[in-house]
Amino acid sequence: MAKILKIGIVGCGAIGSSLAKAISRDFRGKAVLVGLFDMDVLKASCLSELISRKKKLAASLLESLIKKSDLVIEAASGAASWEIAQKTLESGCNIMIMSVGGIVGRYPELLKLSKKYNAKVYLPSGAISGIDALKASVMGEIKAVTLTTSKNPLSFKGVRYVQDKGINLGAIKKERVLFNGTAKDAVKYFPQNINVAAVLSLAGIGAARTRVRIIANPAVSRNIHEIEIISGAGTVYTRTENVLHPENPKTSYLAFLSAVATLKQILEPVKIGT
Ligand SMILES: NC(=O)c1ccc[n+]([C@@H]2O[C@H](COP(=O)([O-])OP(=O)(O)OC[C@H]3O[C@@H](n4cnc5c(N)ncnc54)[C@H](O)[C@@H]3O)[C@@H](O)[C@H]2O)c1
Structure with a gap:
């Protein structure tokens, strides 16, 4: 037994x-x-x-x-x-x-x-999908891995990077890109996204080569993570629309x-x- x-x-x-x-x-x-x-x-x-x-x-x-x-x-x-x-x-x-x-x-x-x-x-893969395909793709040649995270502007309340840029979250009426850079910088500036970007980086091509885009979108209420993997095996695209945990709205x-x-x-x- x-x-x-x-x-x-x-x-x-x-x-x-x-x-x-x-x-x-x-x-x-x-x-x-x-x-x-x-x-x-x-x-x-x-x-x-x-x-x-x-x-x-x-x-x-x-x-x-x-x-x-x-x-x-x-x-x-x-x-x-x-x-x-x-x-x-x-x-x-x-x-x-x-x-x-x-x-x-x-x-x-x-x-x-x-x-x-x-x-x-x-x-664990956590709040994203596509880690399985990324793990397989990385066994061959990977050209690019990009994570695009879209959240309601209110989710970025208190984020230092947003405050320093003088962005008025309440005034965002349509989709706005808050950040476009490496996962290495994303985990520094957006601690709320840190786990998703970290898992993706570790499973794939590292934090310096993984790209991250963070979008504030008043039309969304869920945390949405889209992943694009371009590799020698083809292109993989995943989209996860997360329901929030009832006991912690920061957690999917x-x-x-x-x-x-x-x-x-x-x-x-x-x-x-x-
Ligand atoms: N991998 C992912 O995709 C993913 C997704 C969501 C959350 N997370 C992470 O998982 C962790 C737990 O998330 P949660 O929603 O349950 O958070 P939570 O805030 O609801 O619970 C965290 C608990 O840990 C306790 N705690 C904090 N520091 C501690 C320490 N040093 N020693 C002992 N206990 C401590 C707190 O008192 C609290 O009870 C967080 O760090 C969160 O960022 C990861």
């Missing part, structure tokens, strides 16, 4: 709490939730109570959660994901990282740690589902898709 995978979740917000519920509901007999950790102690203990009245899942230290897990799922923040990944890998424990933006600049170090401690790193619901699908792939003997 296959060993039951022991999972610890770091970050009990929208993604972490949805995942905790999905693990206890849909992966019985294959995986078990052994710990929850959040810098907001109350969040972890409330979620623990919701998941299991009998067993206390909230951990007071990240280290103790790592110790009892086979797989740690990071769903905390880009500011913390590198440190969480480092501690997890150094303990020889596998990790799934949702805040990919936090590790994109340290990817070579992450690879080194993963090899040294023989622990795996999983980066698909990102949570993508984590569940990654978990399923870890647990299933047959792996479908590239």
Whole structure:
């Protein structure tokens, strides 16, 4: 009989709490939730109570959660994901990282740690489609990868880059390009887009060669990500119109589902898709 995978979740917000519920509901007999950790102690203990009245899942230290897990799922923040990944890998424990933006600049170090401690790193596709085709295309010759993100102007409220350019978001009446440049600069100036651009860059041709366009469009209410891949194998074009997570309007619901699908792939003997 296959060993039951022991999972610890770091970050009990929208993604972490949805995942905790999905693990206890849909992966019985294959995986078990052994710990929850959040810098907001109350969040972890409330979620623990919701998941299991009998067993206390909230951990007071990240280290103790790592110790009892086979797989740690990071769903905390880009500011913390590198440190969480480092501690997890150094303990020889596998990790799934949702805040990919936090590790994109340290990817070579992450690879080194993963090899040294023989622990795996999983980066779900998140809120975009086309990562499968990109992974295949990059095995041949890639000419260009472009991400075009369209959001309602209000989603860019508080973004420093937009403020510095003196753009009045309320006055935007039709589609307006806010940014056109490399993924490397996009993750610097648009932290909200950081995960999508980071996953795309890591799966493809890197942040310096991946192009990003960011558009404010008053006609859209969903976060739309379009990807164009031009390669020796042809042209791939995908468009994802994301429904927002009910508990966090900054997070796409698909990102949570993508984590569940990654978990399923870890647990299933047959792996479908590239
Ligand atoms: N890969 C993708 O496509 C994708 C898509 C959406 C969100 N994300 C990322 O996933 C992460 C989780 O998203 P969410 O919507 O659940 O966010 P959220 O704000 O709803 O929840 C984050 C939780 O993590 C906790 N937290 C923050 N820093 C922490 C730390 N250092 N240690 C422990 N806990 C900490 C917070 O208290 C909060 O409860 C975010 O970083 C977000 O950017 C990735």
